[in-house]
Amino acid sequence: MNADPNSEGGRKIRSVEISLNIIDRLQNEDRLTVGELARTLDHSKSTIHNHLSTLEQRRMIVRDETGYRLSLRLLDMANRVRSQVGNYEVINKEVETLAEETGEIAQFGIEEHGMVSYFEKERGNNSVETASRVGTQQPIYSTSLGKTILAFLPADRVEEIVAEASFEPKTTRTITSSDELYEELERIRDQGYGIDNEENIEGLRCVSAPVTSGDTVLGAISLTGPSSRFTHDKLHDELADAVTRAANVIELNTKFS
């Protein structure tokens, strides 16, 4: 066990952090100027200037008459990441058909940094609006995708993740202790799919099925909808079947590495 909670891995490199802070700022607000960045990030203009120069020469950012913004190179990088992570063709197709068939939101997620990251999202005709977007993260313990992935991860990895989890209650039903979570994971392993009963967002329920290859989880696929349409029976019956079927199709079409 590690006594120091903040001793995560090696030393952090300050100048890299400055550049990453600049990138973070630019991803939220484009066309920022040297002065603005220097002020908000609390560094001298010369420092920011040097960082912007290096980032521009490496084509991460672009300058424009009104300021700096992130470069389109990120679109290429994103495409490469997509093809690295998994069989995008198959996953995309299955998420799409799932959304069409049910009319709800279908998503595919993987575990990253102890959270769920959304890899693909498709909205059906009747689907509700949610804030989740491809490439964003959600807690692993309050989402069906997260819990379902967690249920099939190796035990040591699960412990690591649980140890770092904050268990912030997102709704009144959010799991707030590791004991509860471990019970839930057991249940998911038994029934083969995971449920989110308004644990992440009030009024929304989800079902997820794991996508595995051999003994490793690649991710999970889910359906999300309002509690009014996602009744207990429907959730555990036809919707659970639908996500499980989709998960199986992805598994069959995925070459294991």
Added chain:
Amino acid sequence: MNADPNSEGGRKIRSVEISLNIIDRLQNEDRLTVGELARTLDHSKSTIHNHLSTLEQRRMIVRDETGYRLSLRLLDMANRVRSQVGNYEVINKEVETLAEETGEIAQFGIEEHGMVSYFEKERGNNSVETASRVGTQQPIYSTSLGKTILAFLPADRVEEIVAEASFEPKTTRTITSSDELYEELERIRDQGYGIDNEENIEGLRCVSAPVTSGDTVLGAISLTGPSSRFTHDKLHDELADAVTRAANVIELNTKFS
């Protein structure tokens, strides 16, 4: 004039460059290990280790049982960039309809770092295969998109770009001198659209129309196809009309900043 050709802007920050090199390597090959990176980038393992730690804590990369890869966060960043650059909805729709109507490749590009960056690409039913992908760059002087954008950029910016241009011949028809290029830009301004007559890839021709807002160019929209189908007359007549029409639609639906 500056005597030193390498004195582009401020000082380059070494540690940022190391991290960017790591990212570059990871975007080409995923699941790289500390050792591999240390070897190929010629740094000590401890150095690489520290960089990887910082990048992981900032969620730029993820570690996996087999090594490191880029994080899905990049998908989110890419989405943000897309919405920052322009009215993605409209551009996407016009590029799509252009590809459908003609059956060829339709693309939208903007200028970045003195090159054309592809913002959107759509392939029609009869379209040829090309290597260009969204987020990648091509020379500005050998593509119709590039030349068309260049033709409507402010004079001083054009000079900057031309001064930095390498004029590498991609085919026998590539423009290889600034004088030729300036003539070509004049021609494009006269006729209102730009042509690529096998200047970038042997056997391929393109037509592009500029998308402007007030007196600034936002980018250009193009059609690409084989010279056999893209005859001289068709190119200057119906295809030029098609891209011009699409450009106008985008202009009308784009709020100027």
Added chain:
DNA sequence: GTGATCGTTCCTCTGGGGCGAACATATAAG
């Protein structure tokens, strides 16, 4: 067993890089 890898941690020592001041330009207010 040995000899490779793998990743991690620590210490040392130097030059990289953050800071601040001075420098250009530019638009605005007086």
Added chain:
DNA sequence: CTTATATGTTCGCCCCAGAGGAACGATCAC
């Protein structure tokens, strides 16, 4: 016109960040 405050840029100093190297522990192959 001057003064003022904004912008981005360049330069040099001085110190600590950060790259390197060695030693460590853990695996895996033989």
